[in-house]
Every structure is written in C-alpha cells, then in structure tokens.
Amino acid sequence: MLYWLMKHVFIGPLLKALWPTKVVGAENIPDDGGVILAGNHLAVADSFFMPLRVKRKVTFPAKSEYFTEKGIKGRLKKWFFSGVGQIPIDRSGGNAAQAALDTATRLVREGHLLGIYPEGTRSPDGRLYKGKTGVARIALESGGLVVPVAMVGTDKVNPIGSKMWWPRRLEIRFGKPLDFSRYEGLAGDRFIERSITDEIMYALMELSGQEYVDIYAAKAKELLAADEAGLRPKVPAQPSAQDVARIPDTKVG
Template sequence: MEPDRLVYPLLKHVLMGPVMRAAFLPRVRGLAHVPRIGPVILAANHLAFLDSFVLPLMVPRRVHFLGKHEYFTGTDMKGRAVATLFRGLGAIAVDRSGGRAALDALDTSAAVLERGGVFAIHPEGTRSPDGRLYRGRTGVARLAMRTGAPVVPVAIGGTDRLQPRGRAVPRPGRIELTIGAPMDFQGRDDGIPRGKAAREVTDEIMDAIQRLSGQEYVDDYAPRPAED
C-alpha cells in the first residue's frame, strides 16, 4: 500500500477530521447525492484556502484534487510535512508553469476518474476576491464530457469569514457544505463544437452552484492573485 494511502485514514478519522468538526461545526447537507461508487466530479465554489481541506475531510469517499507543484517540493522539515499532508489528503502535484499545464492537468484529473475515483475541482480557478461567484473555466466541462463522469455541484459557505485572504490559520466558526444532485453531460458535445459545448456545460454547472450557495454571480473570470 502506498504511504499516502496509509496517511489518509489517519488524517481523516483520527487527526484532522475530528479537529475540523470541533473547530468549524460543519453543517453538511446532501451527502446522499455523492455516489457511493464510481467516478464523480465534485465542482465547488472557492472562497478560501481552507476549502482544499473541507471536501476531502467531509465527503465519505477519498477525494483527489490538484495541488500546486510547490507544495510537494520542500526539502526542510516543514516542506516535507506539507507534502505529506497534501498527498495524504489526496492532492496530486501539477506544474502550472508550462504551456502544456492545462492539458497535463486535464490528463491527470481524467486518470483519477478513469480509475473510478472522486475528483474535486473549483471551476472558478482561483479563490473569489470578494465572496461573489465568478465565471467558471471550462476544464470541468471538458473533464465531464471526456470521461462521462457525473458532476455533483457543491456550495461551500463560511470559509471566507474564517480565513480571509492573508490569514494563515483559520479562526473557529461554522462552515456549511451543500451538495446538489448529480448532473450528467455525456454526449453534450455530439454534433456541436467542443468549445461551445464546454462553455454551455460550464455555465450550467456554475448556475447549479449559485443556486446552492446563494452567491451573487459575476459573469467574468476572477482575478488570479500573484500568490495563488
């Protein structure tokens, strides 16, 4: 068994899971919408860095997500601890610097789903700067149409109040997780350009997230901060 698969149950059920429940009093609705088996894409809004830990620790299946390559390359004690934490939670390192970065990320995500796994993605591509929901990038739609995996919309609430930008350690308080019904997009690109289909599907996913979260929607991409 791989080391990260040994770390995962320890983090989720012994260490971070209980601590998160005690500190953030999570209110989770709609867990029954997450399929018990088979591939699924969890598409969530993105309010704070804390979001990266909410889904892996609150959803009953092992969740994978992409993490910046820099989180996995530290050589000192802190760097190794961070890398172990992210791998244990299901993060997969991706280098976002090269011209093939988007294609590599898509291939990596698809591989998780083709193995029957759960992959989490924030379609906005970065954290919201002001709590509003921004236009989604089409990677989530391309992934759904390529693999046939259903998309489950997720609304995360409260994490931006507990961990605003610039705050490294979140303060205690309540967070909410609202999970919607699975959305099936198989065959949506039949007979129409893939780019047009991807835009339409992405907009439908963002609309579902917005209905769950109640956020104001901005039909523009969120600005990506230098440190994101």
C-alpha cells in the same frame, strides 16, 4: 492509509470539533465510480472541510512544488499534502493547463472522486465568478457525473490575506448530480464546453445563494487591485438581468 489517518485521527477530529458543520445533500454523491465535485471557492479552508464530510476519498490536483521542496520542511509538506488527498501536477512543461486536465481526466476515468474549483481561483469578494471550461472538458472526456458543491462560511473562517482560522459555523451543500452524457463525443467543441460550464455555475449559484458576476475571478482580482490603487472603477456589482438570465438558457439539445 495516510489519508485515513489524517481524516480520522490527526486533522479531521480537530476540525470537526472546532468548526461545527451542517451538511446538506451528501446522499447526492454516488457510492462509486468517477465523479467530479465542482465547488465554489471562498478560501483555502474549502479543501480541508469538504473532504471531511464525504465518505469517499476526495482527490485534488495540486502544484508539484508542494511535493518537491528540499529538506525537512519539504518532506513535511509532501507528507501533509499527500495525506489530505492532493496529488502533484507537473507544471514544468509548456502547457501546464493541459497537464492538469490530463491528470484530472485520468483520475475520474479510474473511478476517483475529483475535487475541482471551476472558478480557477478563490473569489476575491465572496461572489461567484464565471467558470473556466476545464471542468466541462474533464466531464466530457471522462464520462463522469458532476456534483455541484457549495461551501458557505469558509471565507469567514479563513479570510483572504489572513493566516488565522476563526471559529465559525459552516454549511456544505451538495447538489443533484449533473449528467452530461448527452454530449458524448463533443469534447473540444467550445460552444458545448461553455454551455456545460455555465450550467454547472448556474447550479452553484442556486445552491450557494451567491451573487454571480460574469467575469473570471482572476480578472476580478486585477480590477480590484487597480481600483485600490485608484486606477479604475470597481468590479461590476450586481450582474445585469441579461447576464444572469443567459446562464440557464445555455443547455443544448
């Protein structure tokens, strides 16, 4: 009920009015069953605009700290993040990544629509970075389809480092579902998981039109910070032909 109110009464109408959005391929999202929406990640705003354009409820795993802060501010945060479809991930144990994977896999098995960003963090410069293999592990262990989602323009609405949201026209592109059932039973195989992840990232590259860089976004942020401090060369620009060509060739079977 809270999610519906946030989407249709409180936040949704305002966002739709201020940020007109073109939606392409929404029919590619199955009407039911566990599905993984794997998106590029340009801005915090991605998690707000994309669910507005999907008929089903989209659930994003989130840090448990968003839900456990004390006082009135903490209660408001919990109310807000619960209302926009986020669920807490307990990171207090020794393996936070495994806790996140287990929760995400359970959600898809239970028939939910899971939102996830394979890059692991926002792109530091608008380019598309190497995907982490967690998305492949979730797909293999849950049996869910993967629908690639390309956000276009959200980095202009909510630039990194800015607390303001600026009026811009947006576009959201949903690609054809990717079915990895041919790899059933192969969860944990690093080569298979890397192959699946690269296939997803290639689909995102084609869908978004972004330039692909074959390093992790987190590493790119470190390199950019070092470059700003004058300590090393910039993050590689256009990837080599070998880097781009290798992605679609990673399918197995």
